[in-house]
Amino acid sequence: MAAHTVRWTQPAIVTATVDVSLDELTAWAIGAGGIRTLVDDDAAAADAAGLRQLLECNVRLRNELLTRWARAHLPR
Structure with a gap:
């Protein structure tokens, strides 16, 4: 039997529960997030x-x- 490789792209829905205070989120957004x-x-x-x-x-x-904070801090 021959082996076949297939590849496709599909959308993914990610749900993350993060523990971050609004003060920390604010500081991150101004510093690393580029909020102007x-x-x-x-x-x-x-x-x-x-x-x-x-x-x-x-x-x-x-x-x-x-x-954006979760994307920057969660493992890939």
């Missing part, structure tokens, strides 16, 4: 207190940054 803000049409470093407040009330932003 616009001040008078110029990019500037994000304000930690402002970003922390956004993470508390903006679920979509929080989930996006948590996903």
